[in-house]
Amino acid sequence: MGKGKTRYTCQNCGFTSIRWLGQCSDCGKWNSMQEEAVKTTLKSAPGNIAKVCPISDIAREEDYRIPSTLRELDRVLGGGIVPGSLILVGGDPGIGKSTLLLQVAAGLARGAPVLYVSGEESPAQISMRGQRVGALSNNLKVLASRDLMGIEQAVEEVKPKLLVIDSIQTMVHPDISSLPGSVSQIREVGAFFLEIGKDNELPVFLVGHVTKEGQLAGPKLLEHLVDCVLYFEGDQHYSFRIIRCVKNRFGSVNEIGVFQMEEAGLVEVPNPSEIFIAERPRGAPGSAVLTSVEGSRPLLVEVQALVSPTSFGQPQRMSSGVDRRRVSMLLAVLEKKAGMQLGFHDVYVNVAGGLTLSEPAADLSILTAIASSFTSKALPEDVALCGEVGLTGEIRGVPHLGERINEAEKMGFKKFYLPLVARGKVREQGIKLVYVESIGELLNLLF
Ligand code: TYD
Numbered sequence: 001m002g003k004g005k006t007r008y009t010c011q012n013c014g015f016t017s018i019r020w021l022g023q024c025s026d027c028g029k030w031n032s033m034q035e036e037a038v039k040t041t042l043k044s045a046p047g048n049i050a051k052v053c054p055i056s057d058i059a060r061e062e063d064y065r066i067p068s069t070l071r072e073l074d075r076v077l078g079g080g081i082v083p084g085s086l087i088l089v090g091g092d093p094g095i096g097k098s099t100l101l102l103q104v105a106a107g108l109a110r111g112a113p114v115l116y117v118s119g120e121e122s123p124a125q126i127s128m129r130g131q132r133v134g135a136l137s138n139n140l141k142v143l144a145s146r147d148l149m150g151i152e153q154a155v156e157e158v159k160p161k162l163l164v165i166d167s168i169q170t171m172v173h174p175d176i177s178s179l180p181g182s183v184s185q186i187r188e189v190g191a192f193f194l195e196i197g198k199d200n201e202l203p204v205f206l207v208g209h210v211t212k213e214g215q216l217a218g219p220k221l222l223e224h225l226v227d228c229v230l231y232f233e234g235d236q237h238y239s240f241r242i243i244r245c246v247k248n249r250f251g252s253v254n255e256i257g258v259f260q261m262e263e264a265g266l267v268e269v270p271n272p273s274e275i276f277i278a279e280r281p282r283g284a285p286g287s288a289v290l291t292s293v294e295g296s297r298p299l300l301v302e303v304q305a306l307v308s309p310t311s312f313g314q315p316q317r318m319s320s321g322v323d324r325r326r327v328s329m330l331l332a333v334l335e336k337k338a339g340m341q342l343g344f345h346d347v348y349v350n351v352a353g354g355l356t357l358s359e360p361a362a363d364l365s366i367l368t369a370i371a372s373s374f375t376s377k378a379l380p381e382d383v384a385l386c387g388e389v390g391l392t393g394e395i396r397g398v399p400h401l402g403e404r405i406n407e408a409e410k411m412g413f414k415k416f417y418l419p420l421v422a423r424g425k426v427r428e429q430g431i432k433l434v435y436v437e438s439i440g441e442l443l444n445l446l447f
């Protein structure tokens with residue numbers, strides 16, 4: 001190793017430079033360059049040279065997956081845990097990452113040894129949580145350590161079928177001079193576990209904290225390295241927790257799994273529609289239900305709106321769970337195309353249950369909830385709607401209508417409003433389908 005050789009690494013984006021820079025020339029962040037010792041590159045041993053071969057000659061492996069014992073998690077992973085895969089689980093502090101992984105570890109420990117490594121909690125704390133979630137098992141081995149060499153030894157000793165690292169930000173690579181959690185540490189620690197996993201066919205879950213901006217701390221480079229990236233989301237004030245997959249080398253992305261945090265840990269919610277519309281007010285203006293599709297999963301969701309005359313100053317426009325700009329656009333369409341004078345009204349829009357809706361298919365329900373509150377007329381309680389609203393007030397097609405309709409029917413809805421362009425493309429079923437072309441037509445039919 002060159003004596004005293006150092007380089008400067010941006011702690012925000014991982015950019016490296018041989019000189020110190022006040023501002024990173026890659027991501028533009030100020031004061032983010034930190035000096036670190038350079039690691040020598042390894043020369044590959046003579047026997048280690050990889051061979052080139054035609055793709056058709058490669059022996060295919062069976063698509064073997066280990067059930068995680070939580071069906072909602074298996075669904076997100078695309079059918080279970082792939083041996084040797086590296087899975088990153090991100091999420092806000094306190095959302096339940098450690099709880100989830102301890103439950104998975106305990107589930108798998110029923111059949112084989114599992115190693116749970118924590119750099120954040122003491123064995124006593126882990127055991128207390130274990131007791132709460134019913135995870136006390138002889139096969140579940142716990143190691144409170146931050147030292148990679150110790151973990152490597154423990155893996156050799158325990159020969160686990162699953163390794164959990166809680167969290168990557170606390171682990172320390174001995175060759176790296178910078179602090180745990182820094183970009184270089186995370187990069188090397190990530191690469192280390194990738195190697196351990198691939199060498200031993202051992203699936204590894206890595207817990208990662210997210211920054212204030214909602215990004216995984218230790219930037220994108222970690223996401224490039226791992227096979228799957230899962231985000232554990234939820235509102236602190238609600239017990240619902242959603243696992244979302246944003247990268248998956250072995251399955252589809254954007255799949256979600258739904259859990260509820262209870263006294264004894266996370267409980268799966270196999271039928272989320274039921275809970276998200278459970279507290280829906282009946283016969284009250286300002287509420288509309290849509291079937292949102294998350295990944296391939298239809299989910300009934302209630303959108304609420306409150307429109308009231310502005311009593312002072314600027315009209316307020318607030319929304320939670322939907323994009324405020326989308327709401328502004330829908331308000332403009334309502335004013336211009338349906339003649340609703342909303343300019344002197346405060347408008348509040350909320351998605352029940354702390355969910356976030358990002359798909360345009362929610363437009364119709366947002367608009368209807370606003371119109372319903374404005375006119376003080378409630379929608380019939382067995383009505384659901386889906387459709388995108390265009391700037392001329394036209395109602396545009398949305399994907400997955402068949403699944404959306406099925407879900408609404410399954411949950412006892414009797415009428416479904418959908419875009420006219422879908423006529424002939426969806427199967428007529430028990431639920432009554434009402435095709436609408438414009439918001440004028442829709443509002444006439446509804447109110
Ligand atoms: P935790 O798994 O420690 O979160 P993270 O690892 O993402 O930081 O979860 C902490 C929260 O979960 C804590 O606020 C308490 C709550 N909790 C329960 O409600 N029930 C339980 O059985 C457990 C273990 C935790």
Ligand code: MG
Nearest residue numbers: 097098120166
């Ligand atoms: Mg934790």
